[in-house]
Amino acid sequence: MLEIKxxxxxxxxxxxxxxxxxxxxxxxxxxxxxxxxxxxxTLSYVLAGKEDYEITExxxxxxxxxVLEMEIDExxxxxxxxxxxxxxEIPGVANMTFLKTALNAQxxxxxxxxxxxxxxxxxxxxxxxxxxxxxxxxxxxxxxxFSGGEKKRNEIxxxxxxxxxxxxxxxxxxxxxIDALRIVSEGVNALKSPERSMLVITHYQRLLNYIVPxxxxxxxxxxxxxxxxxxxxxELEEKGYxxxxxxxxx
Amino acid sequence: xxxxxxxTAADKALASLIESxxxxxxxxxxxxxxxxxxxSAFEENxxxxxxxxxxxxxxxxxxxxxxxxxxxxVDSALAKQQLSGADIIKAVETCRLVLVNGIYSAExxxxxxxxxxxxxxxxxxxLQAGEFQLDDPAIAQGxxxxxxxxxxxxxxxxxxxxxxxxxxxxxxxxxxxxxxGMATVRNRVVIGKGSKVGVIxxxxxxxAAYQLNTAIDYRVADDxxxxxxxxxxxxxxxLHLGSTTATVGGHVHFEHFTLSASGKFxxxxxxxxxxxxxxxxxxxxxxxxxxxxxxxxxxxxxxxVPNCNSKEQYRTVLDDKAVxxxxxxxxxxxxxxxxxxxxxxxxxxxxxxxxxxxxxxxEIYADDVVCGHGATCGELDEDLLFYxxxxxxxxxxxxxxxxxxxxxxxxxNVSDDRFVEALEAYILDRLGLAD
Ligand SMILES: Nc1ncnc2c1ncn2[C@@H]1O[C@H](COP(=O)(O)OP(=O)(O)OP(=O)(O)O)[C@@H](O)[C@H]1O
Ligand SMILES: [Mg+2]
Numbered sequence: 001m002l003e004i005k006x007x008x009x010x011x012x013x014x015x016x017x018x019x020x021x022x023x024x025x026x027x028x029x030x031x032x033x034x035x036x037x038x039x040x041x042t043l044s045y046v047l048a049g050k051e052d053y054e055i056t057e058x059x060x061x062x063x064x065x066x067v068l069e070m071e072i073d074e075x076x077x078x079x080x081x082x083x084x085x086x087x088x089e090i091p092g093v094a095n096m097t098f099l100k101t102a103l104n105a106q107x108x109x110x111x112x113x114x115x116x117x118x119x120x121x122x123x124x125x126x127x128x129x130x131x132x133x134x135x136x137x138x139x140x141x142x143x144x145x146f147s148g149g150e151k152k153r154n155e156i157x158x159x160x161x162x163x164x165x166x167x168x169x170x171x172x173x174x175x176x177x178i179d180a181l182r183i184v185s186e187g188v189n190a191l192k193s194p195e196r197s198m199l200v201i202t203h204y205q206r207l208l209n210y211i212v213p214x215x216x217x218x219x220x221x222x223x224x225x226x227x228x229x230x231x232x233x234x235e236l237e238e239k240g241y242x243x244x245x246x247x248x249x250x
Numbered sequence: 251x252x253x254x255x256x257x258t259a260a261d262k263a264l265a266s267l268i269e270s271x272x273x274x275x276x277x278x279x280x281x282x283x284x285x286x287x288x289x290s291a292f293e294e295n296x297x298x299x300x301x302x303x304x305x306x307x308x309x310x311x312x313x314x315x316x317x318x319x320x321x322x323x324v325d326s327a328l329a330k331q332q333l334s335g336a337d338i339i340k341a342v343e344t345c346r347l348v349l350v351n352g353i354y355s356a357e358x359x360x361x362x363x364x365x366x367x368x369x370x371x372x373x374x375x376x377l378q379a380g381e382f383q384l385d386d387p388a389i390a391q392g393x394x395x396x397x398x399x400x401x402x403x404x405x406x407x408x409x410x411x412x413x414x415x416x417x418x419x420x421x422x423x424x425x426x427x428x429x430x431g432m433a434t435v436r437n438r439v440v441i442g443k444g445s446k447v448g449v450i451x452x453x454x455x456x457x458a459a460y461q462l463n464t465a466i467d468y469r470v471a472d473d474x475x476x477x478x479x480x481x482x483x484x485x486x487x488x489l490h491l492g493s494t495t496a497t498v499g500g501h502v503h504f505e506h507f508t509l510s511a512s513g514k515f516x517x518x519x520x521x522x523x524x525x526x527x528x529x530x531x532x533x534x535x536x537x538x539x540x541x542x543x544x545x546x547x548x549x550x551x552x553x554x555v556p557n558c559n560s561k562e563q564y565r566t567v568l569d570d571k572a573v574x575x576x577x578x579x580x581x582x583x584x585x586x587x588x589x590x591x592x593x594x595x596x597x598x599x600x601x602x603x604x605x606x607x608x609x610x611x612x613e614i615y616a617d618d619v620v621c622g623h624g625a626t627c628g629e630l631d632e633d634l635l636f637y638x639x640x641x642x643x644x645x646x647x648x649x650x651x652x653x654x655x656x657x658x659x660x661x662x663n664v665s666d667d668r669f670v671e672a673l674e675a676y677i678l679d680r681l682g683l684a685d
Contacts, residue, residue: 051636061256071644073640075640088637090655092652092655092656092658094682101643103642105643
């Protein structure tokens with residue numbers, strides 16, 4: 001599904017990713033944990049194609065295709081989805097219009113043809129009910145005035161609607177209350193399939209009780225410094241990152 | 251010392267047009283002297299140079315062609331053909347007054363639902379009968395576009411709305427230019443005391459090079475509610491000099507939205523005089539300027555009496571090598587205490603070669619007032635673009651959506667839902683976003 005080989009990326013001369021190697025097979029769930037500023041969001045943005053980063057070395061293959069040569073929207077249409085750590089507000093673009101435009105743009109890019117409005121409405125209603133996204137939130141401008149938790153739920157709604165092949169979740173659990181965490185996790189779990197992979201970035205082991213990872217990685221200073229199974233998350237929860245940072249946890 | 255006016259080819263063309271048109275223009279003798287006074291100023295001084303403050307950013311001398319002729323009367327069968335193509339507000343049902351090449355056509359107009367509360371008369375006819383006075387409000391006196399309008403005035407409509415009338419269907423004044431040439435129109439809309447009415451002015455034209463000088467004068471009596479939508483949809487080679495004057499009585503709500511959407515050179519100017527207390531005037535607008543087009547919005551808001559509110563909010567989108575101008579002047583006279591006047595101009599630049607000139611001016615002589623102005627000029631937000639594209643929306647479509655979003659915030663101000671619908675439909679279509 002995804003192969004990242006020796007990926008180096010920098011911003012304005014600052015090296016942020018320093019040789020990432022990561023392979024995710026179809027159906028696998030990978031988690032990335034790591035201290036603040038270690039480069040987790042940067043990796044997710046580089047995968048999605050954000051233009052602020054300069055890739056100085058390495059390659060990314062997504063189902064055999066060279067991701068670094070694809071446009072942002074081509075990556076999305078190919079099935080790569082990033083649920084962002086800080087979903088942005090877009091005044092003047094109604095959430096519903098946005099969802100429909102995005103879904104149809106992807107379908108057209110894949111040669112599937114647009115979804116008819118009634119079919120689209122039915123699908124959105126079904127999914128939004130599950131994720132506790134109200135009709136009112138669908139009518140409002142995209143994310144404008146949404147609470148932190150509402151924004152995250154709206155990200156997962158987009159993901160559920162777009163049915164990507166690779167879901168990258170960047171701290172989707174931060175800012176969620178206990179109920180919202182369960183709702184969001186259920187939404188994510190509903191998307192689990194042998195053909196769909198997930199890359200879950202989080203600071204909290206708790207999320208991984210809901211979304212159980214096959215593999216857990218620790219990222220530090222732009223490198224993956226340790227890889228293990230789900231028990232690694234429990235271990236980190238207990239000991240912190242002192243082993244990697246050299247600092248003693250308080 | 252006055253600098254001797256240097257005559258350009260356009261100035262000479264204008265002088266000879268004025269000379270040759272004399273016999274063909276309507277009006278009785280007393281109007282003829284007003285006309286020739288206005289004309290002689292142009293014959294002597296020509297068109298304004300950029301040294302004239304009001305025309306600093308819009309070079310009318312350069313925009314006017316060197317071969318000027320009056321637009322020719324149009325065969326009514328041909329005009330009929332063009333009529334449906336000129337329907338740019340399909341979303342709204344209207345009563346319709348049509349002017350083709352500056353001449354009012356009762357035949358092409360649709361006044362079936364007009365009712366008794368509205369009367370319509372041609373300006374040419376009223377001028378001939380000596381029953382039309384061209385008294386511009388003080389704030390518009392001496393304006394060059396209006397003087398030129400007086401010098402070459404051909405026709406227009408005089409619409410009177412009876413006191414207390416509530417007009418359901420908006421009244422559309424549709425201007426169509428066919429086959430090129432110069433046309434000069436002056437309309438007057440008299441809004442009776444306590445009446446409620448919506449007016450839509452539309453401007454369309456074919457691909458020929460033409461110059462339309464159009465003016466409209468709103469006389470709004472006390473307690474009235476007037477909503478105006480003005481869509482400038484001129485042809486690619488059309489020059490539009492448009493002036494709106496309004497005198498506003500007391501307890502009035504006056505709302506005016508201008509969409510400057512096309513035309514090679516557009517100057518849309520408004521002069522509003524607040525003459526009665528406790529009135530609101532909202533001047534809103536949006537401009538979409540691309541290619542090598544020039545679009546100028548010039549406003550003068552004059553608060554002469556206390557206790558009135560005015561708002562000006564304009565948004566401009568500029569692409570390619572387009573030039574945008576916003577000149578907004580607010581005058582609050584000494585007696586106009588408790589005035590609340592605000593002005594905001596925001597521009598979105600989609601290209602490095604596009605430019606925007608913004609000139610706000612506040613002249614405040616009263617001390618107990620709230621006045622302010624603001625301006626922004628920015629590019630599309632890359633983070634917003636990224637978000638949309640990350641969901642699979644192409645760069646081109648994402649840009650258009652953000653342009654629409656930017657303009658949607660201007661349209662949001664409009665209180666008449668029908669106008670909102672018409673504006674949205676027009677802009678979506680223009681951006682290629684209509685489904
Ligand atoms: N556009 C940028 N300009 C400058 N520095 C940047 C930029 N983007 C990221 N960085 C820097 O790169 C480093 C990694 O940031 P990143 O957001 O990827 O960390 P993270 O692992 O996601 O952290 P967190 O857990 O706090 O979300 C940080 O030091 C950050 O300041
Ligand atoms: Mg992060």
